[in-house]
Amino acid sequence: MGNKHMSDKTSTAQYSQAETSMSKVADDQQGTGWIAGDAHNELTGHEYDGIQEYDNPLPGWWKWLFIVSIIFFFPYFAYYHFGGSGRSVSDGYQVAEAVNARKQLAGLGEIKPDRQTLVRFASTGGGGLAVGRGVYLANCVACHGTSGGGLIGPNLTDNHYKNVREIEDILNIVNRGAAAGAMPAWINRLDEAECVLVSAYVASMRGTDPGPGAKAAEGSEIAPWPTPDELAAQEAAKAAEEEAQGEGEAEGEGPEAAAAEPVTAESPVMEGD
Numbered sequence: 001m002g003n004k005h006m007s008d009k010t011s012t013a014q015y016s017q018a019e020t021s022m023s024k025v026a027d028d029q030q031g032t033g034w035i036a037g038d039a040h041n042e043l044t045g046h047e048y049d050g051i052q053e054y055d056n057p058l059p060g061w062w063k064w065l066f067i068v069s070i071i072f073f074f075p076y077f078a079y080y081h082f083g084g085s086g087r088s089v090s091d092g093y094q095v096a097e098a099v100n101a102r103k104q105l106a107g108l109g110e111i112k113p114d115r116q117t118l119v120r121f122a123s124t125g126g127g128g129l130a131v132g133r134g135v136y137l138a139n140c141v142a143c144h145g146t147s148g149g150g151l152i153g154p155n156l157t158d159n160h161y162k163n164v165r166e167i168e169d170i171l172n173i174v175n176r177g178a179a180a181g182a183m184p185a186w187i188n189r190l191d192e193a194e195c196v197l198v199s200a201y202v203a204s205m206r207g208t209d210p211g212p213g214a215k216a217a218e219g220s221e222i223a224p225w226p227t228p229d230e231l232a233a234q235e236a237a238k239a240a241e242e243e244a245q246g247e248g249e250a251e252g253e254g255p256e257a258a259a260a261e262p263v264t265a266e267s268p269v270m271e272g273d
């Protein structure tokens with residue numbers, strides 16, 4: 001006990017030098033201890049295992065920070081949790097995402113559910129494929145794998161397809177589904193433009209490396225997708241054929257008339273592309 005008393009004394013003596021400057025600050029604040037705390041250099045009453053404690057409270061700025069943050073909590077909590085929708089960070093994020101998606105689609109030109117559009121996006125890529133990839137990652141990976149190697153659904157990277165002969169068949173399958181819903185229909189869950197872009201993305205996966213663990217090819221091998229140039233040439237040939245057919249019909253003859261495709265309800269409408 002005598003020893004401890006001595007050490008108390010020594011430390012008090014050492015402390016008192018520092019205290020002179022500190023207590024000035026404390027005095028300025030009339031004992032509130034705003035900056036350095038209100039050092040009394042008095043021992044608290046308790047002692048544990050021979051360890052005693054000075055009764056020096058936390059500085060005022062710290063205590064006030066604590067109190068102010070508790071007060072701040074009430075209006076903050078009320079504002080964000082009961083103050084109507086659209087105020088949370090997650091709501092803000094969703095709004096920003098929707099705006100961003102609209103911007104991305106706006107820069108892509110017309111997105112029609114047809115062969116030309118699919119070929120254009122699948123071969124020239126750009127922002128359209130990025131949107132398509134986003135749609136794919138959000139909706140299709142569970143069954144077709146992140147890189148299209150196939151899981152429940154078939155491998156989408158090889159040259160073999162079960163339900164697809166032409167590039168536009170991809171869009172038909174995506175819209176309407178296949179195998180009695182094993183492949184779901186997406187037209188009611190996604191925008192039409194999203195269906196087109198994800199189909200273009202699927203078309204662009206053909207010939208890519210899905211990495212290890214990919215499913216074996218299913219279905220039959222089909223011809224490569226047309227390139228935009230081939231498609232343009234095909235379109236031009238078709239237009240010329242139809243024109244010739246029209247003339248042939250008028251004259252009631254012509255070898256082209258026999259070779260021409262049957263005229264469907266859609267084909268006479270030539271939309272200028």
Ligand code: HEC
Pocket residue numbers: 135136139140141142143144152153154160161162163164170173174178179182183184186198199202218219
């Ligand atoms: C619930 C699982 C599942 C999900 C999710 C799914 N698919 Fe499928 N998909 C399948 C199955 C199963 C088949 C094979 C259908 C069959 O056997 O005819 C298939 C077939 C396809 C085919 C035709 C492949 C072929 O060889 O004919 C395409 C294209 C396709 N899916 C694209 C997509 C896209 C794009 C998405 C996301 C928007 C998607 N799928 C989401 C299960 C799924």
